[in-house]
Amino acid sequence: MSYWWKCIGPLGLVLGWTFFTKFKIITPLYLPSLSETIIALKQIILFHGADFWATSYRAVLGFFIAVFLAVPLGVIIGYYKKVYWSLEFVIDFFRSLPAPALFPLALLFFGIGDASKIAVAAFIAFWIILVNTIHGVWHTSQIRISVGKVFGANSYQSLRYITFYDALPEIFTGLRTGLSLALVLVIVAEMSIGTKLGLGQKIFDSYTAYRIPDMYGYILVVGLLGFLLNKIIRHAEKYFVHWNR
Amino acid sequence: MDMSKKIILGLTAVVLLTAAVFTFVKPSFNAPGGEPEKMVVKLGYNPLPHVAFVAKEMGYFDEAGLDVQLEKFSNTNLVMEALSRGDIDVAAAVSYSTLLAFENRSPGIFKLYEGWTENQDTGWSQLIVKKDSGITSPEQLVGKKVVMRSGLSSKAQGELVLSALGLDPKKIEFVQVDPPLLVLTFAKPEISAYLDIQPAATDIVEKGLGTTLIISPRAKYVINPFPVAAAALSVRFIEQHPREAQKFVQSIEKAIGYIEKNEQKTREIFQKYLGLDSAVAQNMPLPKYGNSKNINLDNVNRLADIEIKYKILDKKPIVSDWLYRY
Numbered sequence: 001m002s003y004w005w006k007c008i009g010p011l012g013l014v015l016g017w018t019f020f021t022k023f024k025i026i027t028p029l030y031l032p033s034l035s036e037t038i039i040a041l042k043q044i045i046l047f048h049g050a051d052f053w054a055t056s057y058r059a060v061l062g063f064f065i066a067v068f069l070a071v072p073l074g075v076i077i078g079y080y081k082k083v084y085w086s087l088e089f090v091i092d093f094f095r096s097l098p099a100p101a102l103f104p105l106a107l108l109f110f111g112i113g114d115a116s117k118i119a120v121a122a123f124i125a126f127w128i129i130l131v132n133t134i135h136g137v138w139h140t141s142q143i144r145i146s147v148g149k150v151f152g153a154n155s156y157q158s159l160r161y162i163t164f165y166d167a168l169p170e171i172f173t174g175l176r177t178g179l180s181l182a183l184v185l186v187i188v189a190e191m192s193i194g195t196k197l198g199l200g201q202k203i204f205d206s207y208t209a210y211r212i213p214d215m216y217g218y219i220l221v222v223g224l225l226g227f228l229l230n231k232i233i234r235h236a237e238k239y240f241v242h243w244n245r
Numbered sequence: 246m247d248m249s250k251k252i253i254l255g256l257t258a259v260v261l262l263t264a265a266v267f268t269f270v271k272p273s274f275n276a277p278g279g280e281p282e283k284m285v286v287k288l289g290y291n292p293l294p295h296v297a298f299v300a301k302e303m304g305y306f307d308e309a310g311l312d313v314q315l316e317k318f319s320n321t322n323l324v325m326e327a328l329s330r331g332d333i334d335v336a337a338a339v340s341y342s343t344l345l346a347f348e349n350r351s352p353g354i355f356k357l358y359e360g361w362t363e364n365q366d367t368g369w370s371q372l373i374v375k376k377d378s379g380i381t382s383p384e385q386l387v388g389k390k391v392v393m394r395s396g397l398s399s400k401a402q403g404e405l406v407l408s409a410l411g412l413d414p415k416k417i418e419f420v421q422v423d424p425p426l427l428v429l430t431f432a433k434p435e436i437s438a439y440l441d442i443q444p445a446a447t448d449i450v451e452k453g454l455g456t457t458l459i460i461s462p463r464a465k466y467v468i469n470p471f472p473v474a475a476a477a478l479s480v481r482f483i484e485q486h487p488r489e490a491q492k493f494v495q496s497i498e499k500a501i502g503y504i505e506k507n508e509q510k511t512r513e514i515f516q517k518y519l520g521l522d523s524a525v526a527q528n529m530p531l532p533k534y535g536n537s538k539n540i541n542l543d544n545v546n547r548l549a550d551i552e553i554k555y556k557i558l559d560k561k562p563i564v565s566d567w568l569y570r571y
Contacts, residue, residue: 029329029351104429111433112390112420193430194395194421201395201421208322208396209557210346 032213040217044202052221054197055190058114059183059229062121066178070126071171074133078167079159084134091134095127099185103192117189117198124185125178132174136167169244172237179233183226199225283312284489286482289324289333292317293474294444296359296534297337298518299511300500309492315518321474322347329354334482335493341472342398345549348562355477356569358494359501360540361532362470365461368530369473371446372406372459373431373439380437383410383458386417389437392430395421401555402467403440409466431455442473444521447529451522467551472544473532478569491571494536501534537568 014034020026021033044051077084077091099120106116140163148158190200199222206215286306288297297313300306306313316333318324321343328336329351336355347354363369374380380389386407393399400421404414422430427445430436432454439449440462449455463471476497483490504511508531516526545564552558 027329027351029326103423104426107422107426107429107433111435112392112422112430113435191395192423193426194423196418204395205397208320208343208346208398209552210322210343210350211559212350 029210029212032216036213037216037220040211040213041220044214044217044221048202050197051199051202051218052225054195055183055186055199055222056225056229058117058190058198059121059179059186059225062118062186063125063175063179063182065118065122066125066129066182067175069122070129070174070178071133074130074171075137075159075164075167077130078134078137079163091127091131095131099124100188100192103189106189107193112193114195116193117186117195120189121182121185125182128181129171129174129178132177133167133171136170136174137163139170140166168241172233172241176230176233176237179229180226183222183229187222283307283310284486286311286313286335286489286493287316287333288313288335288337289316289318289327290337291321291324291339291474292319292519293338294515294519294529294532295338295476296497296500296504297335297476299504299514300496302514302517303500303503305496305499306493309496311489311493311496313493325355328477328479331479331481334479335476336479337476338474339477340398340474341545341548342396342552342557344475344477344567345545345552345558345562345564348564348567349558349560352562353480353566355479355567356483356537357475357477357540357567358537358569359497359534360475360537361473361534362541362544363461363464363473364470364533365464367464367533368443368446368457368460369532370442370461370463370471371439371457372462373446373449373455374458375431375437376453376455378437380458383407383412386438387412388416390418390420390435391438391440392420392422392427392436393439393441394424394427397555397557398552399441401551401557402463404555405551406440406462406466428452428454444519444525444529447525448522451524451528468544468547470533470541470544472541472548475540483569490569494569494571498536501536504531504534537570540568542567 017031017034021028021031077087102120102123103116106120110116110119144162144166145158148162153161186198187200187203190198191204195201199218203215203218203222206212206218290297297315301313301315313335316327318327321339324333324336324339325343325347327333329347344355344357372383374386380386391403393403400419403419407414407417420430420436424445427439427441428448431439431445431449438458439446439455446457450457459465461471478490478493511531512526512529515521515529515531516523519526521529542564545567546561549558549561549564553561
C-alpha cells in the first residue's frame with residue numbers, strides 16, 4: 001500500500017509536465033517535452049557518466065572534510081559553554097556568509113582545480129554540521145549525565161558515551177542538510193569557476209547554447225544524485241541511531 | 246495584552262504598512278510643468294560598452310520623447326529570456342552565439358537594429374600571456390593552461406584560434422570561469438595565458454599581469470570581421486509601437502555618429518555606465534558599431550556553420566529575416 005502512495009508524487013510530476021508541454025502552456029524555451037528530456041537523459045547516462053562521478057566526488061569529499069572537522073569540534077564547543085560563548089560571534093558570522101561570495105577567495109587560496117570547489121562545499125557544510133552538533137550536545141539528557149556521574153564516569157567518558165550518543169540524532173539532521181548544501185555548492189562552483197568535467201558545468205553549457213532538453217537532463221541527474229546521497233545518509237542514520245526510530 | 250505581544254503586533258503593523266506603501270504607491274517623476282509623459286522603453290543589457298549609454302547620456306532618447314530605462318543582466322541569455330517574456334523591449338550587447346541559439350529555440354522574437362564587429366586590428370579579443378612567463382610565441386602554450394569565459398562558444402572559438410596557429414587544442418587546457426573571475430584567475434600561477442575579450446583583456450594588461458601576444462585572434466583566425474554582438478528590438482514592441490521603435494533606432498544611429506567623432510567623451514560615458522576602472526576605460530579598444538545596414542549576415546551564417554560543426558547548435562537558424570528596417 002505504501003509503495004502506491006509513494007508513486008503518486010512522481011506520477012503527478014510526469015502528468016503535470018506532459019500536460020504543460022503538450023498544450024504549450026509553458027513555452028518550449030523554458031520547458032521541453034518529457035520525451036525530448038528523456039532522450040537527452042539517456043544520452044547523458046550513456047556518454048557522460050564522468051560528469052556524474054566528478055560532481056559526486058567533489059560533493060562527498062567536501063562533505064566528509066566538513067564532518068571530520070565539525071562533529072568533534074561541535075561536541076567540544078557544545079560541551080564547554082565558555083568555549084561556545086567565546087566563539088559565538090565567529091560561528092554566527094561565518095555561517096551567515098553567502099557561499100557564492102566565497103568563490104574569489106577559494107580561487108585565491110585553492111587555485112582553479114578541484115580543491116577550490118571542494119573547499120567551498122566543505123566550508124558551507126562545516127558550519128551547518130557544527131551548529132547542529134552544538135545544539136545536539138546542549139539537548140543531552142541531564143538525568144543520564146547525572147546517572148553516569150553516580151556510576152563514576154569522568155568528563156571524557158561522559159562526553160564520549162553519553163553526550164555524543166544523545167547528540168547523534170541532531171548531528172544527523174546537520175549531516176543531511178550539510179550534504180545537500182555541499183552538492184548545491186559544488187554545482188554552483190562548477191558553473192562559476194569552471195571545470196572540464198562536472199554536472200554544473202554541463203548545465204551551464206547547455207543553458208548558454210539553449211540546449212534546453214540537455215539542461216533538464218543534467219538537472220534530473222543532479223536531482224537523482226541528491227536523492228541517492230540523501231537515501232544513503234538516511235540508511236546510515238537508521239544504522240547508527242537505531243534507538244531513535 | 247503583555248509587552249511582547251504588543252511588540253510583535255507593532256512590528257507586524259510596520260512591516261505590513263511598508264509592504265503596502267511599496268506595493269500601491271507608485272512614485273511620480275513627471276515634470277511639474279505638465280510636460281507630456283514620455284513613452285517608457287525598457288532596455289536590458291549585458292555589461293559591455295553599448296551605444297544606448299551614449300544615446301541616453303547625450304539626451305537623444307529624451308529628444309525623441311522616449312524614457313529609456315536601462316536594466317543590467319549578468320549574461321546575454323538572461324537578456325534574451327527577458328525579451329522573450331516581454332519584460333524588456335530592447336536587448337543590447339547580446340553575442341551572436343546567443344542570438345543564434347535563441348533563434349533555434351524561439352524563432353521570430355527579435356529584429357536587429359545595431360551590431361558590432363571585430364576587425365583584425367580592433368583588439369576586442371586578445372591572446373595575452375603572463376608577463377614573466379617567457380612565452381613569446383603561441384607554440385610555447387602547449388601543455389599550458391589558458392583562461393577564458395565560460396560557455397561552449399568561447400571554447401569553440403579558442404580551439405579554432407589554436408588550430409589556425411598550428412597547435413593541437415587537446416594539448417592546451419582551457420580553464421573557463423565567470424567573467425568577473427577572469428582577471429583573478431589569470432593572476433593564479435598555474436595559468437599561462439588569457440584568450441578572451443574586453444574589458445578584462447585591457448584590465449590584465451593595465452594591471453601589469455600580462456602582455457598581448459596576438460591582437461584580435463578571432464578576426465585573424467576565425468572570421469574576418471568577426472561578428473561580436475548585436476542589439477535587438479522585440480517584434481512585439483515593433484508591432485505595438487512602430488513609431489517609437491523607429492525613433493529609438495534613429496536615436497541610436499545618432500549616437501553611433503557621435504561615438505565616431507567623440508572618442509574621449511564616449512570613453513567617459515562607458516566608464517560612468519559600466520563602472521570601469523579609469524585606466525581600462527581610457528585604454529580599452531572601442532568596438533566598431535554599425536546600424537542594421539552594416540550587419541554582415543554572411544559572417545553570422547559562417548559563425549552558425551562553426552557552431553554546428555562544434556555541435557553547439559543542432560540546426561542552422563534562418564537569419565535572413567533578422568534585420569530591422571524602417
